[in-house]
Amino acid sequence: MTIKGKAYIAGIYEHPTRHAPDKSTAQLHAEVAKGAIEDAGLSKDDVDGYFCAGDAPGGAWPMVDYLGLNTRKLRHVDSTETGGCSYIIHLGHAAEAIAAGKCSIALITLAGKPRTGAMPPRAAGAEADFESAYGATTHNAYGMCAMRHMHDYGTTSEQLAWIKVAASHHAQYNPHAMLKDVVTVEDVLNSPMISDPLHRMDCCVVSDGGGALIVTTPEIAKSLKRPLVKLIGHGEAMKGPRGGKDLDLTYSAGIWSGPRAFEEAGITPQDIKYASIYDSFTITVLMQLEDLGFCKKGEGGKFVADGNLISGVGKLPFNTDGGGLCSNHPVNRGGMTKIIEAVRQLRGEAHPKVQVKNCDLAIAHGTGGLLGVRHAASTAILERV
Amino acid sequence: MVDAKKYPAPVTNPETAAFWDAAKEGKFMIKRCTACGEAHYFPRSICPFCYSDKTVWEQASGEGTIYTWSLMRKSPTGPYAIGYVTLKEGPSVQTNFVDCDLETLKIGQKVKVVFKPTDGAPLPFFTPA
Numbered sequence: 001m002t003i004k005g006k007a008y009i010a011g012i013y014e015h016p017t018r019h020a021p022d023k024s025t026a027q028l029h030a031e032v033a034k035g036a037i038e039d040a041g042l043s044k045d046d047v048d049g050y051f052c053a054g055d056a057p058g059g060a061w062p063m064v065d066y067l068g069l070n071t072r073k074l075r076h077v078d079s080t081e082t083g084g085c086s087y088i089i090h091l092g093h094a095a096e097a098i099a100a101g102k103c104s105i106a107l108i109t110l111a112g113k114p115r116t117g118a119m120p121p122r123a124a125g126a127e128a129d130f131e132s133a134y135g136a137t138t139h140n141a142y143g144m145c146a147m148r149h150m151h152d153y154g155t156t157s158e159q160l161a162w163i164k165v166a167a168s169h170h171a172q173y174n175p176h177a178m179l180k181d182v183v184t185v186e187d188v189l190n191s192p193m194i195s196d197p198l199h200r201m202d203c204c205v206v207s208d209g210g211g212a213l214i215v216t217t218p219e220i221a222k223s224l225k226r227p228l229v230k231l232i233g234h235g236e237a238m239k240g241p242r243g244g245k246d247l248d249l250t251y252s253a254g255i256w257s258g259p260r261a262f263e264e265a266g267i268t269p270q271d272i273k274y275a276s277i278y279d280s281f282t283i284t285v286l287m288q289l290e291d292l293g294f295c296k297k298g299e300g301g302k303f304v305a306d307g308n309l310i311s312g313v314g315k316l317p318f319n320t321d322g323g324g325l326c327s328n329h330p331v332n333r334g335g336m337t338k339i340i341e342a343v344r345q346l347r348g349e350a351h352p353k354v355q356v357k358n359c360d361l362a363i364a365h366g367t368g369g370l371l372g373v374r375h376a377a378s379t380a381i382l383e384r385v
Numbered sequence: 386m387v388d389a390k391k392y393p394a395p396v397t398n399p400e401t402a403a404f405w406d407a408a409k410e411g412k413f414m415i416k417r418c419t420a421c422g423e424a425h426y427f428p429r430s431i432c433p434f435c436y437s438d439k440t441v442w443e444q445a446s447g448e449g450t451i452y453t454w455s456l457m458r459k460s461p462t463g464p465y466a467i468g469y470v471t472l473k474e475g476p477s478v479q480t481n482f483v484d485c486d487l488e489t490l491k492i493g494q495k496v497k498v499v500f501k502p503t504d505g506a507p508l509p510f511f512t513p514a
Binding site: 141 | 393395396397405423426429433434452453454455456457458465467471475476477478479481492503508
């Protein structure tokens with residue numbers, strides 16, 4: 001069985017806010033839910049599947065109640081929690097449920113306010129006593145990956161900087177982006193070192209906000225008035241130190257989720273016109289491009305350099321909304337906005353300055369957790385019909 | 386005089402208590418599976434490689450090399466260096482590097498275990514050998 005072509009993304013909504021001290025987290029979930037449902041041209045009472053992750057206050061059942069979803073109709077829920085890529089995993093799970101007839105209109109929401117206040121800590125895993133005292137954070141966990149990638153493959157800070165430069169070229173056209181100034185490689189290298197070898201400009205922003213999706217059947221999607229975007233391939237995977245054997249921090253679980261998605265879609269990375277790649281840090285993008293097969297392992301630095309990721313300039317336009325590096329990173333979770341910008345590109349609704357011509361195939365890929373410790377990855381391949 | 390950094394005491398549990406008891410005597414323990422012969426860290430009762438329950442405690446040499454590291458410069462408790470050490474016995478372990486110039490750490494550098502006190506069992510760290 002395959003999910004290829006069995007589910008369409010009919011509604012998208014990205015919250016315009018980047019700082020929301022005057023709103024509740026549940027309220028932001030409701031605002032993005034309303035936005036995506038209206039974008040699809042549906043009503044909340046049509047929703048019969050609901051998907052959320054660890055950012056939803058109280059989990060699925062309090063959210064279903066708070067959102068006022070139609071509980072006579074709602075017949076499928078999924079609260080898979082895999083950090084920032086949860087929503088890409090939800091997209092695949094929604095397609096599976098739709099293909100199996102378990103629901104027909106699925107709502108996926110993400111929202112939260114890490115810029116307003118600290119997020120609650122995650123529950124401890126079995127490793128806690130052996131790791132928590134050492135202070136692994138996003139910055140230093142990704143720093144450890146970058147340090148080893150540089151050691152093994154000769155990757156440079158200049159090459160990583162090109163990823164931020166490309167994101168900033170795109171963000172200048174996004175009125176909602178937190179950082180709209182175009183930056184240079186020198187600007188990135190001259191920004192303060194945060195956790196070696198990552199500079200401040202190698203790091204994404206911290207923002208409040210959220211986003212939502214409506215995923216539905218081909219029949220319902222075709223009855224609506226929005227451009228048609230279908231899911232043709234999906235993959236998910238996890239990776240960790242696994243007892244410390246053969247530790248290799250130069251690749252991510254994308255090395256497994258990517259090929260699974262491409263195989264299901266029946267296409268290759270060379271067919272992709274636009275790529276949404278999770279950019280929690282510049283190194284995240286570089287490693288994932290390698291893992292997904294856009295270039296060989298170790299050649300990511302060369303691949304991203306000289307503007308190759310800038311729309312209209314390079315071969316692989318990426319994160320044309322400015323991504324997490326410049327636009328937003330709602331709830332410290334980038335998976336949702338990666339899907340949303342890919343759908344915009346396929347609909348032809350991206351900003352005209354960054355819209356990819358004849359964009360018919362796009363990828364949305366993300367990771368969750370800490371790349372340098374343990375993490376999940378998910379890949380979605382989308383096609384304009 | 387700068388106060389020594391305060392580290393949290395391990396919570397411990399029945400599966401890992403022997404590790405922390407040994408740590409109190411300055412011993413750094415790993416687990417080895419007698420079925421497949423593989424060593425692993427952090428310690429589990431079931432071998433993560435072959436799923437045998439025939440795992441035994443083994444005192445490690447405490448010696449290894451730096452696999453990777455990152456110096457966290459922006460921290461409310463002051464700079465610290467996190468990293469992984471690949472032990473002589475094979476497994477790589479997450480740790481902090483201490484009692485040295487954090488600016489001069491290098492991948493491949495030889496290091497050895499050193500314990501730091503907490504309110505409970507001491508925690509293992511690594512320092513240049």
